[in-house]
Amino acid sequence: MELTQHYDPKASEEKWQSFWEEQGIYRFNPKDTEKEIYSIDTPPPTVSGKMHLGHAFSYTQADIIARFQRMLGKNVFFPFGTDDNGIPTERLVEQLKNVRANRMERQEFIALCLDTLDNELRPKYLQDWKRIGMSCDWSIVYSTIDEHSRRISQRSFIDLFNKGRTYRKQAPVIWDPVLQTALSQVELKDEEKESTFSNIAFKTSDGEDVIIATTRPELLCACVAVFAHPDDARYQMLIGKELRVPVYHFSVKVLADKRVDPDKGTGIVMCCTFGDQTDIEWYKAFNLDLKVALTKDGRMTAIAGKYHGMAVNEARTHIIADMQESGELIKQERIVHTVNVGERSGAEIEILETKQWFISYLDLKDDMLKWGKALNWYPEHMKVRYEHWVKGLSWDWLISRQRCFGVPFPVWYCKDCDAPILAKEDDLPVDPLTSKPPIKKCEACGCSEFIPEQDVLDTWATSSLTPQIATELMKGTPAYDKLYPMSLRPQAHDIITFWLFNTVVKSQLHHGINPWRDVVISGHAQDPHRKKMSKSKGNVVEPQGMIAEYSADALRFWAAGSRLGDDLPFQEKDMVTGKKFITKLWNASKFSFMHLKGYTPEQPEELEAIDKWIISKANGLIKGCTYSMQQYEYARTRLDVEAFFWHLFCDQYLEIVKDRLYNPGERGENAKASAQFALFYTLNAILKLIAPVMPHITEELYQAYFKEWELAPSIHNAAWPSGGPQDEEAELLGDFAVRVVHEVRKAKAQSNKSMKDPVRSLKLKGRFAGILFDKIKDDLAAATKADTISFEEIDEGSEQQWDCVVEV
């Protein structure tokens, strides 16, 4: 088939995307138990409306691997999921629909979230992923809020409960007063905020002032102790004594602890339950009292006296004014400090003691390290991040959230004795708010009234189960038993410490094995100046626009340019590089197909030396690319194919062989047939090697010509090239020819001549026999337009390797 003058990427890409889906090119075959299965657990992206460039970068890399494994003949299990439960989705729906979850009926809000996801967000979102050419099996999709995921998530909770790994306890936790829920550390972010350091006077029993600096004077009512460093000479005499708290005039003890930094503030600090995380540590270590200063929505409680009911900031302003008046405020200083805020609400977090569910796992650190070692990390060094995280773990995993859009806890409590009653596995998924517990009477106390759990599970409690969620979609099929553990987890390096880690922990706790065999960690897409892309900086690039302008293949070509785990700055000019590569592929194929018209691919008895040369080079390329792809080094493959195709194949080989293809009358039919074979073999290999990176253009070219001989319905189901032996003699002769052509081109360029101008004479020397030179002589003459060519063999003893004298 002849190719048109120009390639239209937009039309072509959309055409093949529909083709792939209609023909089921990427279908996993659950009935096939013969072929090796390759299963991929991509972390489902959070539904946020649009795919961003970081997604395009990281998921393209995963897709390249999937396509390579498929071409190796494996049965590739590559489902697609979306992470759409929990706080992020609640916030998104609140914004889109201009509603507030806590001002609506709970069931009504849940219904609104589900409806918005199903009918607006998810379908549009999935479209973006299809548009970059993800080769997922789009008939195997899941959402972390669908019934299937809810069942698995609740089953996980019940299993961990039965294994004694979950517990419910009243404990100080990180609290978001705006969202009114407990949060975990990973849901926080740092923010620089202006604040005031207030130096306030506590009094000793002798009436002396002890000045303590604080940014949170409104918490004075919850002060339970004062701490000083045991070695701090200034305060040593105070240790063990009592101090009177300003405003409230109750007394607290001065205690010694090394956590105090003598250089900060006045070097002596008040402990309130709770102002910050250190307060929790002191509370636990010194068995201090609990004084609750704040309500769940961030207002002062009754112990705050005249400030009762005020919001934190309001109370702070008032108490500072009051202390100023009473003389208890000594000094004020404006400072800028970093505070933790909720990542979704932006609210400054508080610490409140509330009843929450936890998973206990701190006793498993040694095992966690073993589990991490058992994974194959690509690149290897990413394992270190996992290990450091494990070694630094100091809190159990808080899994309850006081929100409504999430997977419900499958739990009720006995009204009398508070004993938890769990749902039966067969009944899952359940919502305790709308269904009844599986028993009539509490086994412990006989009570027959039950209170449903209102909380929902942390979103990570569900997203850490994606290997189970994905593979169990295949339950009941012959392939099911071979899917777990999965072959590969591809993801970026920022989520090693929670998503990857949590998933390993869950798989180990449930099944005693790791969830995957290999872990491939990609880097981040950065802005042109290597800075992080963020909405607030205004440096975000939208992949949709790039695809529209330069094509998905061009974007993928860019994404394949980073070494494993490395960050890659995005520059629009790199889109041009990909686009040009596509054009070059199109044109070289156009040329090749033209000369392959009517050709039946079969190896001629004797190949021309130059043809042997390009085939040998192609075999070297295939060998190298196969190795690098097996090591997940797709960038290496991209680079090698790019260089081979453009320089060796187009600039050298095609130019040299042109004459034989155009003029079989003069050069002989055999010489043409030899070139045709090499052309067929090499271009076919090039297209296949780059197909994982650029699936659309390669499909277009495959369908236009190679399909007739390869038979596979798509290049993406065709066999990865197996290559063949390399030919030392052919490489020697071909490399020599290329060097000579280069010298001739240089001579012509320097005398401002056209490349088609004739060369008067060409005097060559080389370290091989003249009989070998004869094998490339005609091709050299044609490529250089040389009238006469002479060749002389260089003696063994000479230093000289080769020589070329050109007369233009």
Next chain:
RNA sequence: GGGCCCGUAGUCUAACGGCUAUGACGACACCCUUACAAGGUGUAGGUUGCCAGUUCGAAUCUGGUCGGGCCCACCA
């Protein structure tokens, strides 16, 4: 403050401790060559962030330092 990674022509990038440090974009000159001017050929452009050290030999190994990224800790 801690951990891991990265730093190579104006920009992006390659390089088992060993040839004159690779290729692309951009620049310049030439060439409309029956696939491609979105092309070809050639030229210029480098103290491989900086400072030490190991080595016959360092972009590559070691230590330090500066800059960037991610994660963590601290944030009275």
